[in-house]
Amino acid sequence: MEKIQQKRLPVLVVTGFLGAGKTTLLRNLLRQSNQRLAVIVNEFGEIGIDGALLSSCIECESEQFPVLELANGCLCCTVQDDFLPTIEKLLAHPNPLDGIVIETSGLALPEPLLKAFQWPQIKHRTHVYGVVTVVDGEALAAGSVLGNYEAIEKQKLSDPSLDHQESIEDLFREQLEQADLVLISRSDLLNNEQMKSARQFLAEQIEITQPLHLPSILKMANGDISPEFLLGLNRPDITDEDKEEHHHNHPELIAASIQLRGHWLKEGLAEFLLADVIGPMALIRLKGRIPIKGKSRPLQVQAVGNRLNLWFEADGLANDQLELVIIGVKPEADKLKLLLEMNNQD
Numbered sequence: 001m002e003k004i005q006q007k008r009l010p011v012l013v014v015t016g017f018l019g020a021g022k023t024t025l026l027r028n029l030l031r032q033s034n035q036r037l038a039v040i041v042n043e044f045g046e047i048g049i050d051g052a053l054l055s056s057c058i059e060c061e062s063e064q065f066p067v068l069e070l071a072n073g074c075l076c077c078t079v080q081d082d083f084l085p086t087i088e089k090l091l092a093h094p095n096p097l098d099g100i101v102i103e104t105s106g107l108a109l110p111e112p113l114l115k116a117f118q119w120p121q122i123k124h125r126t127h128v129y130g131v132v133t134v135v136d137g138e139a140l141a142a143g144s145v146l147g148n149y150e151a152i153e154k155q156k157l158s159d160p161s162l163d164h165q166e167s168i169e170d171l172f173r174e175q176l177e178q179a180d181l182v183l184i185s186r187s188d189l190l191n192n193e194q195m196k197s198a199r200q201f202l203a204e205q206i207e208i209t210q211p212l213h214l215p216s217i218l219k220m221a222n223g224d225i226s227p228e229f230l231l232g233l234n235r236p237d238i239t240d241e242d243k244e245e246h247h248h249n250h251p252e253l254i255a256a257s258i259q260l261r262g263h264w265l266k267e268g269l270a271e272f273l274l275a276d277v278i279g280p281m282a283l284i285r286l287k288g289r290i291p292i293k294g295k296s297r298p299l300q301v302q303a304v305g306n307r308l309n310l311w312f313e314a315d316g317l318a319n320d321q322l323e324l325v326i327i328g329v330k331p332e333a334d335k336l337k338l339l340l341e342m343n344n345q346d
Helices: 022-032 051-055 079-091 110-116 137-141 149-157 168-177 192-209 240-248 269-278 333-342
Strands: 009-015 037-042 067-070 099-103 126-136 181-185 216-219 254-261 283-290 299-304 307-312 321-328
Touching: 009 022, 009 110, 022 037, 022 099, 022 126, 022 181, 037 079, 067 079, 079 110, 110 126, 110 168, 126 137, 126 168, 137 181, 137 192, 168 192, 181 192, 192 216, 216 307, 254 333, 269 283, 269 299, 269 307, 269 333, 321 333
Parallel strands: 009 099, 009 126, 037 067, 037 099, 126 181, 181 216
Antiparallel strands: 254 321, 283 299, 283 321, 299 307
């Protein structure tokens, strides 16, 4: 008797331009993860990614994990013909899977692919728990969205099925728009000033795309990111009812800002922001910088909902200047300012 999978199969989508570092990231993920993951690779013949690079690194107890190559063109343009039958094939796999990882080509628009998971055949059997966009740190530091325009243009010409003609810049922004996590590759090759330039360029693109949507942003060298972190992303499961609510019942959002002089302790700060600020004030976004006692660089603070990202980075402002912007349904700037004043270490 055929075994029926009872739970929805988790899906991780990895996007990014050709050469950004997607395959290196996945090789490390599959080598280090203890999960049985199937991989779908969107190929473009000689120009695309070699699925054998992934196949060679995911053997477990002499049993090779499934690696499926879709070589008939840009994934978002061939969803019905190639993608859905492939997903159904994996759902019927005789050995239970822990999840599916999809590596798109750099030309694929993430949104059509994500919408495909709402198709009746797979809607209640899969769940996209994370979208990761890999970006080229060296290119960003130079003020460009990618390092090799010629290769991407050649890739576009090689795909006769491509039915969208977005510019490279628009494709990049759409990849960022859907991302839950952005990984800056080749970070080990960048000095502090170059990393600052890369982050600034990336922040500008994200602001253009969707000011209230801020994915987590992490540096990455040689594809080395914790598998627990990647496989622990928690993208909201949007239902048809949620979409209807999203389009027709927008709550009024209020923005407020806080400026203070002083220094604060790093210990317990993340818990404070989540438990006493973001949650009770129903914040959609929190961003800014907090000077930390004993540190020469300020702590950068970025959050969307309960997704909080903290890192130390110089930004040219005074070392004792706190600046925060809070956006939400009921941001209480006066209350937050009072709480911060009470914990000022100066």
